[in-house]
Amino acid sequence: MDDEHLDGDSADDGPVGPPADLTRIKGMDLVRRTLEEARGAARVQGKNVGRGRTSPAPRRVAGNSRRRWSGPGPDGRDPQLLGAATSDLARSRGWSGRVAEGSVFGRWRSVVGEQIAAHATPTSLNDGVLTVSAESTAWATQLRMVQAQLLAKIAAAVGDGVVTSLRIVGPVGPSWRKGPYRVPGRGPRDTYG
Incomplete structure (x- = not known):
């Protein structure tokens, strides 16, 4: 066996070098050309190009880091309002829908008004259907007549799509x-007779 063919190289393979179009380019022009090709390949893959570091900064050990001050501008470490912090928490955890559903019950009196809230209370909310219990049949009929206005008020207060x-x-x-147990009765009777 010949020593040339042990590595799998054939005799007609020459030395591997840069492509022919890059042999004429020297120095910074070669660097620019290579960078543009890398950016083009990144664009084809759908990545952001020219934005600098996209990966998160490396974590530092608490003992080795120096305290950094936030400076004159707003910073993520600045004190936040409680409402803004809780809404950010709910949004990041995917609780926004559940919070909106709960706010229908919590803000019922301010959403529908004092008069309606005194005579009707929400009892359940399932799949966008809000069940409202009225204190009398007359109030139930009245609420059915103003149902469209109630839905508009609820949508304005807690958002569209929460109550359909x-x-x-x-x-x-x-x-x-x-x-807990029930035996079928004898049917309707004159109870108060």
Whole structure:
């Protein structure tokens, strides 16, 4: 066996060097050309080009770092308002929808007004359907007539899409059930007869 063919190189392979179009370019022009090719390849892959460091800064050990002051401008370490901090927390954890649903119940009196809130209370919110319990049949009928205005007020207060429709129920009649078990009755009778 020949020593030339041990490495898998064939005899017609010459020395590997830069492409022919780069042999004429020297110095800084070669560096610029290579940088432009790298930027073009990054653009093709959809990456940001020319933005400097995109990876997070390396973490420093607490004992070795010096204290840095925030300076005259606003900084992420500056004190924040409690409402802004909690809304940022809810947004970052994906709780925004649940917080909006809870605010329907928490802000009910200010959203619908004192008069309606005195006679109707929200009881549940499932899949965008808010169930409202009225204290009398007359109030349930009245709320059904102003249902569109109530939905508009709720959407303005807590955001669109949180409450998509209202289910308004009247008062519930008395129940004579006692305990967890139930036996079918004899049917409707004259209870108060």
